[in-house]
Amino acid sequence: MEHIDHILVVDDDHGIRTGVVDYLRKNGLRATAAAEGREMMAQLDTSAFDLIVLDVMMPGDDGLVLCRNLRSGKHRAVPVLLLTARDDETDRIIGLEMGADDYLTKPFSPRELLARIKAVIRRTRMLPPNLRITETTDILAFGRWRLDTTARHLLDEDGTVVALSGAEFRLLRVFLDHPQRILSRDQLLNLTQGRDAELFDRSIDLMVSRLRQRLQDDAKEQAYIKTVRSEGYVFSMPVSVNGDAP
Amino acid sequence: MEHIDHILVVDDDHGIRTGVVDYLRKNGLRATAAAEGREMMAQLDTSAFDLIVLDVMMPGDDGLVLCRNLRSGKHRAVPVLLLTARDDETDRIIGLEMGADDYLTKPFSPRELLARIKAVIRRTRMLPPNLRITETTDILAFGRWRLDTTARHLLDEDGTVVALSGAEFRLLRVFLDHPQRILSRDQLLNLTQGRDAELFDRSIDLMVSRLRQRLQDDAKEQAYIKTVRSEGYVFSMPVSVNGDAP
DNA sequence: GGCGACGGATACACATCGATACAAAAAGCG
DNA sequence: CGCTTTTTGTATCGATGTGTATCCGTCGCC
Numbered sequence: 001m002e003h004i005d006h007i008l009v010v011d012d013d014h015g016i017r018t019g020v021v022d023y024l025r026k027n028g029l030r031a032t033a034a035a036e037g038r039e040m041m042a043q044l045d046t047s048a049f050d051l052i053v054l055d056v057m058m059p060g061d062d063g064l065v066l067c068r069n070l071r072s073g074k075h076r077a078v079p080v081l082l083l084t085a086r087d088d089e090t091d092r093i094i095g096l097e098m099g100a101d102d103y104l105t106k107p108f109s110p111r112e113l114l115a116r117i118k119a120v121i122r123r124t125r126m127l128p129p130n131l132r133i134t135e136t137t138d139i140l141a142f143g144r145w146r147l148d149t150t151a152r153h154l155l156d157e158d159g160t161v162v163a164l165s166g167a168e169f170r171l172l173r174v175f176l177d178h179p180q181r182i183l184s185r186d187q188l189l190n191l192t193q194g195r196d197a198e199l200f201d202r203s204i205d206l207m208v209s210r211l212r213q214r215l216q217d218d219a220k221e222q223a224y225i226k227t228v229r230s231e232g233y234v235f236s237m238p239v240s241v242n243g244d245a246p
Numbered sequence: 247m248e249h250i251d252h253i254l255v256v257d258d259d260h261g262i263r264t265g266v267v268d269y270l271r272k273n274g275l276r277a278t279a280a281a282e283g284r285e286m287m288a289q290l291d292t293s294a295f296d297l298i299v300l301d302v303m304m305p306g307d308d309g310l311v312l313c314r315n316l317r318s319g320k321h322r323a324v325p326v327l328l329l330t331a332r333d334d335e336t337d338r339i340i341g342l343e344m345g346a347d348d349y350l351t352k353p354f355s356p357r358e359l360l361a362r363i364k365a366v367i368r369r370t371r372m373l374p375p376n377l378r379i380t381e382t383t384d385i386l387a388f389g390r391w392r393l394d395t396t397a398r399h400l401l402d403e404d405g406t407v408v409a410l411s412g413a414e415f416r417l418l419r420v421f422l423d424h425p426q427r428i429l430s431r432d433q434l435l436n437l438t439q440g441r442d443a444e445l446f447d448r449s450i451d452l453m454v455s456r457l458r459q460r461l462q463d464d465a466k467e468q469a470y471i472k473t474v475r476s477e478g479y480v481f482s483m484p485v486s487v488n489g490d491a492p
Numbered sequence: 493g494g495c496g497a498c499g500g501a502t503a504c505a506c507a508t509c510g511a512t513a514c515a516a517a518a519a520g521c522g
Numbered sequence: 523c524g525c526t527t528t529t530t531g532t533a534t535c536g537a538t539g540t541g542t543a544t545c546c547g548t549c550g551c552c
Contacts, residue, residue, distance in 0.1 A: 010539090013526095028472070072319075099509095123347070123502095127428065150426055150480050150482060151472075151483065152480065166473075166539085167539080168541070201541090201542095202543095203540075205500075206501095206541075206542090207540085208500095209500065211497090227500090229497095229498065411528080411529055411530080448531090448533095449530075449532085451508095451509065452510095455511070473509065474506080475538090476540090
């Protein structure tokens with residue numbers, strides 16, 4: 001199954017925002033728009049993104065502030081490409097110091113933007129993760145289990161290894177990244193596979209069922225993953241990170 | 247004593263070459279020129295450089311080939327900034343993964359070049375120093391193994407030597423250079439052999455299988471190399487460099 | 493309690509991957 | 523050079539992972 005890169009375009013100017021989104025979609029990427037910072041954060045919580053295109057000049061929190069906030073939050077690993085208005089070196093230097101991965105000065109050609117987007121994604125993909133800001137921590141503990149996100153498997157209290165398939169691992173990590181939150185099947189599909197649900201798509205139900213089996217989570221008791229009828233699923237157990245108190 | 251960044255400018259066009267070198271010097275950097283690949287390698291052997299500016303379009307070995315050679319040789323750690331002609335060449339660069347750190351399309355403003363040079367240098371400097379030398383290191387340790395990149399063979403904990411074929415060694419080094427990253431078969435083919443996959447090409451699967459045999463990795467549990475169905479493979483174990491703590 | 497929608501479980505289909513066998517190509521070696 | 527040995531790619535078959543279809547239990551609503 002092919003992964004399609006998903007870009008989040010953040011710009012207060014409606015024309016630029018929709019223009020960029022349309023252009024990216026025409027060129028085979030997924031693209032979503034956000035008009036300002038709060039909307040950006042909301043999108044980041046519900047979908048997985050491969051890159052954020054961020055305008056520097058915006059009312060309210062400007063792009064530099066947002067960029068810095070991003071870098072200290074949960075989505076620190078997502079690459080950022082800044083759009084700077086002037087040919088002003090200070091903005092760009094500050095931007096790169098704030099942790100942006102590239103920048104482009106307005107006005108820009110869509111072609112150039114697309115090329116830079118692809119280049120940044122490629123570049124960050126190739127970097128070994130210890131060289132970048134790490135997205136997730138190594139060990140996520142919950143109940144009697146620990147998930148080793150490096151080795152991509154589960155450990156029980158004795159340290160016994162339980163292997164996970166790729167899809168199971170991704171699903172569990174999404175749950176652990178969003179504990180105590182109802183996640184719809186749409187969101188789960190988006191966050192695990194970056195694709196949208198088709199009609200009568202029940203593959204998520206299946207994956208949940210298989211994950212429950214691995215966790216020996218009885219669907220009746222549902223200690224870990226609770227079903228919320230007609231809404232989705234919740235991971236309903238405290239998760240501790242790298243040995244912190246839960 | 248203060249360190250002044252030293253840039254190597256490689257371009258066959260005499261005007262660009264000297265123009266860039268002059269501009270960089272006027273802005274407080276050291277700069278050295280080279281007209282083609284052999285001269286570049288000679289310079290690299292006699293001086294230390296902080297970055298290489300490399301033209302893609304050159305007679306003889308072009309910049310892409312030189313870049314790939316750089317990345318598999320002694321000077322793999324030096325950042326590279328590519329200069330490309332304005333046409334579709336950028337796509338080609340992105341498609342090929344030769345590990346450039348940034349690129350700039352001609353014609354460019356000297357200001358822009360300088361800004362990007364500084365950005366790339368800053369970015370690589372910000373990386374933890376012990377990890378940056380990964381590229382030039384001799385011994386890479388993981389699990390119960392050590393890979394000697396000079397002798398091109400494996401050592402187990404007793405020091406027993408396990409020989410590797412050329413392809414096995416290249417594949418393992420690619421994995422160790424990019425741990426915890428999902429690498430597609432395309433990427434692995436590119437990085438190990440510099441060629442693209444044909445239809446129904448399963449040579450990478452074969453090499454992975456053979457490498458697993460060498461590592462006595464049974465592909466089920468606690469594996470070094472995990473398969474991610476329909477995406478590729480991950481090296482899923484911490485790698486330490488020249489005896490550092492993992 | 494009865495009805496309908498939703499979700500769990502099972503079975504199955506299909507694609508992908510691992511392992512083995514074998515052939516072609518490359519590298520040693522006299 | 524010709525032969526052997528090693529390495530590397532192709533072909534094939536069985537095993538495994540993941541999605542679709544189906545049946546059936548259960549929950550909520552009237």
